[in-house]
Each structure stands twice: as structure tokens, then as C-alpha cells.
Amino acid sequence: MTSDVLRYTAFSGAADGGNPAGVVLDASGLGDDRMLEIAAELGYSETAFLTAPPHGLGTAGRAFTARYFSPKAEVPFCGHATIATAIALAERIGPGDLVFATPAGTVPVSVEATGEGLRATLTSVEPHLEEIGAADLAEALAALDWPAADLDPAFPPKIAYAGARHLVLGAATRERLTDLAYDVPRLEALMRRLDLTTVQLVHRAGSDVFHVRDPFPVGGVYEDPATGAAAAAFGAYARELGLVPDDAVLTLHQGTDMGRPGVLTVELRAGDPRVRVGGAGTRIR
Template identity: 70%
Template structure:
């Protein structure tokens, strides 16, 4: 009796040219023979916040699914960047199309300023919705924050650009840096609202932000660099008139975890979709 060998699992970090920075992701380029249970088991064994599985490919047109160690997610930005760079290293830079559970995501890979490959992905069409007073109260209680810890210029909202994220803005960098939350309580709230992360932000300047993303629903205390949340945040800023297209925004994430990464968010005039780009490199 013979058994099919397990596919190769690649490990990349996204949104950094340094393997010690950014957000690690697993990448399986040949997942055609894997069922959902097998993909979930591989993601749990890898242990990163997400692993991308290419389940079908027709040239540069790919069907992709994403799994955290606990569940499938509709879309993951950093694993998309990682997978796109892994593919480009094997087939050359250029345009790719990722068909994800959230919709079609075009990706372009080119050499970055350091020579490391850089991927730019375009979101599905985003949308924003209000966060109810009860949602805000429970989120603040789980985080251990007070209403006075919030920046009143950034009203709480749920933002979507492939996955749902609750956006909360800290009034100070110190508040953002001091993150010690109730894991189970926040996970319960996020599960009830179908949230992927909570996008915590602090504005350094009109075009520079520092962000953090608790991710208890994925079995991870904090995501070091979150492309899907960056896309949602770009849509949030435009929807509320806090950024005017065309605009380029720089998001710093992972500094408080010792894994610094940089996410570049682009808003284009006349196009509601948002773009995020970053470098990726293999983890030895």
C-alpha cells in the first residue's frame, strides 16, 4: 500500500526583507490533493498565523485558500504576499491572479528597492459599517482600555476589504505599546461578529501610522504584519475622509513584537479598491 507524500511547506516572512522581521507565513504551492482537514492540520503544525494553499493553478491564475492554526479564513494579505513572491521566484516576476474565498485578488510582483521581490495586491471592493455601542464597550473591556484611551478623530468602525476588522485608534503611542488583553473574551466577541483581527492604530502623521492586530480567533495572540487589515484600514480612512485619494500611507507593524515590518497602502482616485505592498523573503 502506498500513500501520497505530504506536499512541501515553504516558509516566508512578508512585509520585510529581513527573515527576522515581518510576519511569517506558510506556503504550499501544490495543495491540489489536500482536503480541508489536511490543510488545517498543516497550518496547525506550521504554527504561523496563516498558511496559504494553492489548490489549483492555470499558469498565473491560481486558486488559493488560507488557514490559521484554528480555522480557515476568507483572505490573508501577508500570506498572499508570501505566496506571490514564492511563485515569482520560480516563474519570474509579473502579474498573478489569486482566486480566494473572498473574491479575485490581482497581484503584481517586481523587484523592490533592496533587490528583494515585492508584491502589490489589490483588494476586493471594500465596505465600512458602524460599530455598535455594545460592540465598542465589550472590545474596550476585553482590551483593558477606557474610552479616554481612544483618539476621538478616528471613530470605531468595522472595515472590510476581504476580511472583517474592528478599527480602534489609540490616543497615544504608549497606549498602543501597552497591549495586554483578555484572550478568551476578545476571541468570543470577534467570533460573534465574524472579525478576523482588531486593527489597533496610532497616527504619527497624516500618512504614517503604527498598528497592532490581536488575532485570538486564529489561535495567535498578535499578528506581526496584517495585509488584510491594512487594506481595510485604507478603506476606513478614505470612507471617513481621513485620507484623500490619491494617497500613499506607511504602516509600521511588529515593532512592539521585535519583528518590524512596513506595509505600504495606496488609495487611487476613482477606484474604491485598496492596494497594499511589501517585500517578502524566505525563512531558512
């Protein structure tokens, strides 16, 4: 495996779509400070760093310890960097099952070859929802410059977790979602206090189709182009609130407003609390 910094995009088969991630397949010689430095130099929302797995985790050569760094800090889990890393590995050791030991827990990933290229699907850690206080919600809306009337009443604000914490807010219209211009220091301060990774802004376009955007100031990035961890959290949110069936496949469109369109597939299975998030990916040349 290489210790070079590779560049892949996730949730798109085109190099100029989806969410770019850094991938270091052998980070065994890197300390925390150097990993953070590499992530900051690269400037992507996250870079993934692989080392040897804990004893007994998965099949030899297909199990790894994974850590994720944004330009500002380490994050407990990153979906798009997981997808990107899985595709980078599959190009070298072949498609199939992988397993990552992450700070958030064990995350299995499967990679398959399709007629359109490689596609990876991760299975989240067990998710849960939390309430957000009225004062904190008011502060979030003020930082976003969203009047409360612009919220979709079918989507009650909640904090959703599936490896990282995300505040889910529903936009009543596509226009509300398109018009994103927020107070960076104010939203970042709130997110740090609530230990949020992103704010998941959602507009429902159909029974199983959604448009999403994710401000990510705590990571040093204005907006994340395609957010696998938030997609997993949203899948759990939508199922628990009865917005979708227990068995469902959801399509999330993200990055369109940034000029980096990506598609995230979210699969829910009755009887299994975990959420599966999949998509294409490719190397950025």
C-alpha cells in the same frame, strides 16, 4: 510546483521581520482537515494553499485558487500570506502579474524585482464599512482593558472590510498602543460573534504614517505581526472618513512591539474603491 510547506515572511526583507507565513504551492492532494492540520503544526498566523484556478481566470500558469488557514480555522482572505505566496511564485516563474481566486473574491497581485529584492502588491476586493453597536464597542474596550478616554476621537470605531472583517480602533497615544495586554477568551468570544478576523489598533504618527497592532485570538495567535488584509481595510476606512486624501500612499509600521518590524504600503487611488497593499518579502531559511 512543490507540495512541500515553504516558509516565507511578508512585509520585510529580513527573515526575522514582518509576518511569517506557510506556503504550499501545490495543495491539490490535500483535504480541508489536512490543510488545517498543517497550519496548526506550523503555528504561523496563516498558511496559504494553492490549487488550480477556476476556468478562464488569468493567464495560464499565473492564476491560482488560494485558500488560507490559521491554526484554528480557515479565513476568507489573508494579505500577508498572499504577499508571501506571490514572492515564492516569482522566485520560480519570474516577477509579473498573478491572480488569486480566494474565498473573498478575485485578488490580482503584481510582483516586481527591485534593487533590494522582490516586492509584491495586492489589490483588494471592494471594501466597505459597518457600524459597531455601543454595547459591542464597550465589550471590546473591556476585553482590551482600554478606557474610552484612550481612544483617538479622530478615529471613530468602525468595522472595516476588504476581504475580511476588522474592528478599527484609534489609540490616542503611542504608549496606549504599546501597552497591549488583553483578555484572550473575552475578546475571542466577541470577535467570533461579530465575525471579526482581527482588531486593528491604530495610532497616527504623521499625515500618512501610522503604527498598528492586530490581536488575532480567533486564529489561535495572540497578535499578528503584519496584517495585509487589515491594512487594506484600514486604507478604505481612512479614505471614507476623510482622514487621508482619495489619492494617497500610507505607510503602516507593524510588528515593532513584537520584535518583528514590518512595513506595509497602502495605496489609494481616486475613482477606484479597491485598496492596494504592498511590501517586501523573503524566504525564511
